[in-house]
């Protein structure tokens with residue numbers, strides 16, 4: 001088989017399984033979000049409202065964030081010009097790390113090019129620091145954590161999602177003297193359910209394990225200063241390593257960990273995913289630092305975000321649509337098969353100008369294919385009304401069941 005034939009076969013497999021992904025070309029205009037323009041393949045345009053963005057708080061359009069980026073861009077130029085060790089460290093990177101360490105109440109923070117890389121690089125490096133380390137990983141952890149754990153060559157145990165009894169059983173079965181780390185998330189983004197942070201910290205204390213918490217879907221949105229669910233629940237001091245993104249609620253780009261100075265120093269010194277890659281541009285660091293700083297005091301924006309999510313869930317539930325509701329900001333509507341999920345997504349876009357991507361297997365289990373809406377403070381009553389009316393009409397059009405789901 002030629003290389004070309006092999007590529008054809010690999011792509012065909014995805015088409016056959018209904019897993020081939022096509023990009024939807026969405027063009028934004030500064031200050032217009034969530035309104036944007038969809039450019040079709042033939043070049044024609046359609047105005048759309050974006051309902052699946054992860055710029056949860058609209059910070060990517062915040063004038064102070066944009067001003068900070070412009071200022072740094074004008075002062076320093078486009079790129080960082082190197083890895084952090086070789087000319088890629090600037091005052092902007094250091095200021096952002098200080099801002100993040102302060103946010104999470106940790107001694108230090110360490111920037112990565114994304115939260116994916118932060119998870120992968122940190123989790124793949126930890127066994128080099130703690131020989132014999134056993135990592136206990138929630139079954140629904142993000143792909144970036146799974147990849148890091150898979151590649152690290154150390155021992156791993158997968159506990160059933162949020163199942164404390166199973167986690168305890170696994171911890172108890174291992175050598176009490178072995179170094180251990182429990183890796184989990186504060187909000188699991190597909191169902192929007194919360195990780196049992198306090199109970200996991202209790203188990204970590206009991207079994208002498210470190211805790212690693214991915215707060216990617218919570219940073220900026222939960223806690224009095226936007227540090228995440230651990231802050232909201234008064235548990236930040238019990239987490240050894242916090243992972244966060246600058247690309248979702250912070251509205252810019254990049255990722256980080258926050259931890260003790262020694263932990264950050266060791267990861268900085270050992271992790272190839274930190275050492276051998278160009279650092280984020282200074283302008284990106286400046287924008288992210290401005291955003292983090294603003295969100296530390298802008299609790300009104302957080303409250304508005306939660307209110308919009310509650311309103312949307314209540315309205316969709318009022319139509320009898322199967323919503324998963326764990327009380328977070330994520331609004332998953334379960335359609336239950338890939339064909340209807342795709343059809344709904346296509347019709348919402350073409351007929352109603354509403355952009356939401358279908359979420360299918362393997363991202364979610366078969367039979368739970370869904371549309372996942374992400375409201376923000378800039379989705380007003382007009383946008384919510386339009387979405388609710390469209391969902392009502394399309395649900396009837398596709399003759400889908402109207403049955404409430406329990407959380």
Ligand SMILES: Cc1ncc(COP(=O)(O)O)c(C=O)c1O
Pocket residue numbers: 114115116117119142144185189214216217245246247254255
């Ligand atoms: C739980 C979780 N962790 C990490 C990431 C990676 O974040 P980033 O987009 O900054 O790479 C994601 C991305 O969606 C995520 O959902």
